[in-house]
Amino acid sequence: MQEIIDAHVHLSERRDDALNRFARMNGLRYTLDELLGTMRRYKIVRGLLLSPPLVGGVPLPNDQVIRLCRRSGGMLVPVITVEPTAKEVKAAVKLAEENRREVKGFKVRLGYVMALAESPVFDKLYDYAESERLPVLFHTGDTAFSTGDLSRSHPLTLDGLANKREEMTIILCHFGNPWFEDVAELIYKHPNVYADIAGLITGGAYAEKYAEWLAKNISEAIYYAAGAEKIIFGTDYPVTTHSETLALVKRLEVDERDKEKILWRNAERVFGL
Numbered sequence: 219m220q221e222i223i224d225a226h227v228h229l230s231e232r233r234d235d236a237l238n239r240f241a242r243m244n245g246l247r248y249t250l251d252e253l254l255g256t257m258r259r260y261k262i263v264r265g266l267l268l269s270p271p272l273v274g275g276v277p278l279p280n281d282q283v284i285r286l287c288r289r290s291g292g293m294l295v296p297v298i299t300v301e302p303t304a305k306e307v308k309a310a311v312k313l314a315e316e317n318r319r320e321v322k323g324f325k326v327r328l329g330y331v332m333a334l335a336e337s338p339v340f341d342k343l344y345d346y347a348e349s350e351r352l353p354v355l356f357h358t359g360d361t362a363f364s365t366g367d368l369s370r371s372h373p374l375t376l377d378g379l380a381n382k383r384e385e386m387t388i389i390l391c392h393f394g395n396p397w398f399e400d401v402a403e404l405i406y407k408h409p410n411v412y413a414d415i416a417g418l419i420t421g422g423a424y425a426e427k428y429a430e431w432l433a434k435n436i437s438e439a440i441y442y443a444a445g446a447e448k449i450i451f452g453t454d455y456p457v458t459t460h461s462e463t464l465a466l467v468k469r470l471e472v473d474e475r476d477k478e479k480i481l482w483r484n485a486e487r488v489f490g491l
């Protein structure tokens with residue numbers, strides 16, 4: 219039976235969640251009940267829960283992410299968001315140690331925080347991630363707000379880190395959109411670099427043409443990398459809906475076995491699910 223893993227989900231159930239406007243745009247209630255119901259409907263067996271940004275820019279505290287995962291009865295598993303200060307790095311590692319069996323990775327919000335991926339402030343985080351074999355997800359490419367910093371979220375800013383940290387699994391969120399070719403090269407070049415396809419769909423004029431363009435870019439990245447071993451499915455709920463992101467996978471001009479890798483096999487292996 220086809221199962222699916224969604225490696226990029228947000229949720230808070232808070233009114234000050236900055237993603238509420240995306241939920242409204244997509245006609246979503248953006249609640250735990252709705253999310254779990256939709257996951258079951260689409261046979262999504264697991265979701266990796268990442269902190270959403272709150273109004274004002276700070277991420278939802280990680281302990282609340284862990285609490286929501288506990289309420290999900292095992293369907294959601296936590297990824298710890300790490301901000302670029304020594305204090306936050308220390309707290310993130312401590313939280314991961316205290317919840318060792320639950321935590322499946324870390325996330326760094328490149329483009330939203332004033333730090334590059336290679337900033338020494340993250341050294342202790344990367345040491346821990348490497349030693350525990352926990353992947354580190356990086357926001358890459360376009361930012362959800364016009365105040366984002368593209369010079370720090372560009373996917374090529376991860377090349378140096380991937381060279382230095384060959385044992386650390388690096389996941390580039392959003393396929394570096396719109397720098398698909400750069401990400402194709404990174405996943406081809408580095409055995410430890412992966413990319414997710416979360417949060418790429420947007421509505422508006424030319425939505426259909428844009429969806430075609432996305433599918434073409436991702437398909438071509440797969441041809442360039444000679445396979446889909448490095449590509450991971452994610453919705454970025456509530457930024458995109460489950461049906462839209464699944465439709466994107468369906469559109470890819472690759473064989474069914476590669477789609478299966480994207481939909482769950484790669485995530486299962488990389489996150490040890």
Ligand SMILES: [Zn+2]
Pocket residue numbers: 226228268416417454
């Ligand atoms: Zn996201």
